[in-house]
Amino acid sequence: MPSINVEDYLKHIYYLQEEGDAVTTSSLAGQLNIAAASVTDMVKKLSGQHYLRHLPYRGVQLTEKGRRSALKIIRKHRLWEMFLSEVLHFGWDEIDEEAEKFEHIMSDKMEERIDEVLGFPRVDPHGDPIPAKNGTVKNIRAFPLSDAPEGNSVRVLRVNDANPELLQYVSSIGLSLNKRLSVKQRIKFDKSLIIKIGSKEIAISTVVAENIFVESV
Amino acid sequence: MPSINVEDYLKHIYYLQEEGDAVTTSSLAGQLNIAAASVTDMVKKLSGQHYLRHLPYRGVQLTEKGRRSALKIIRKHRLWEMFLSEVLHFGWDEIDEEAEKFEHIMSDKMEERIDEVLGFPRVDPHGDPIPAKNGTVKNIRAFPLSDAPEGNSVRVLRVNDANPELLQYVSSIGLSLNKRLSVKQRIKFDKSLIIKIGSKEIAISTVVAENIFVESV
């Protein structure tokens, strides 16, 4: 059984890998809020246990074993977020932090019970896919709102859950999963957007638009 | 914030204290499954942080600070047991072990939400009182079934939750909280009892009877 710390390392390596960039010591250190030297230590340990391969000075890559372990934690994390949201009525912006702890101590039995109670959900409250027990992950076919052309009508499929303040803000302007909106105008100057939600028109910055993922509709 | 280990020490010291015996290094070591020397280490640390007083070679006693901390954990433990039982339909014999982990990572906010969802329960699924937020504990006025006189009609108020096998067994003979039964016969030879539950008569050993707490009815 991997420790809590090992689980968090594997999960963050998986996330970074998903984003396509090389997973470097410093990117990991940044994600985990840990000194680079400490990451090197742990990476050596994980490599010894065949969770990943490490090319010194180059970066790391999960092995199949590492990937499986990471997906188990991510599944628990997202199921727990769902549970907090649906059953205990926690807010969009609170659940990630809570799930960060519970993901490590949830037994497989509890995972199953919760999956059942929730009716076997496929996505978490932020639109991220919940990995299946067999290690399959459906990837969400969505593009960032910041890439939507002017006039386009879209539906929100996912919002980046890494920043509670962003989630808070996105809620506050009336956006949530599956909400429709249209792009009224793209401001060339600062690349911000003017979008229409229901009858309201709102200006949002690129930073925000880059973290909202949509599909054309 | 006390660590997980500190919390478990405080909780077990509280339990031992409740039983009325002196809380010795070895009794603690026994409860926690830890070497006596390790307990001495921790006791010194806890004493330094004013969670308890330690008379070397004599034993320990919780301070007010220590008692409050212990009760907080016990409240979380019992609320979580209740939640596992009522919402996720875990068995009587499984919930203690699960709650052992969750008690340490449940935020105060989650504690409140769960309390609400459950309708502010006063006792846990084993009949143990759930301490109030202000540190009050109602003590259950129950006596061990092993002390019930022949012919007495009683109601089950509490079952010792320390042993999953006992709980399993108690369930299997049709006993649960608030069930009524009567003592048909006390066997002098081995102090076992013959009890009547509904229409069935069952023989139970003293060991079992000592862990079932009842009130006359």
Added chain:
DNA sequence: CTAAAAATTTAGGCTTACCTAAATTAATAA
């Protein structure tokens, strides 16, 4: 193609919470 800057690893330490073996103190039995 170098020299400076940036990233990474190594070296040496720290804290928490354990452990075993040895020494000390307390309890008990003759």
Added chain:
DNA sequence: TTATTAATTTAGGTAAGCCTAAATTTTTAG
């Protein structure tokens, strides 16, 4: 009351995960 025995503490160690400072390797800019 003294000699065993039992309980407790002290001494010396270990493993996990972290840290800072120093060395090393890679990248980048001139």
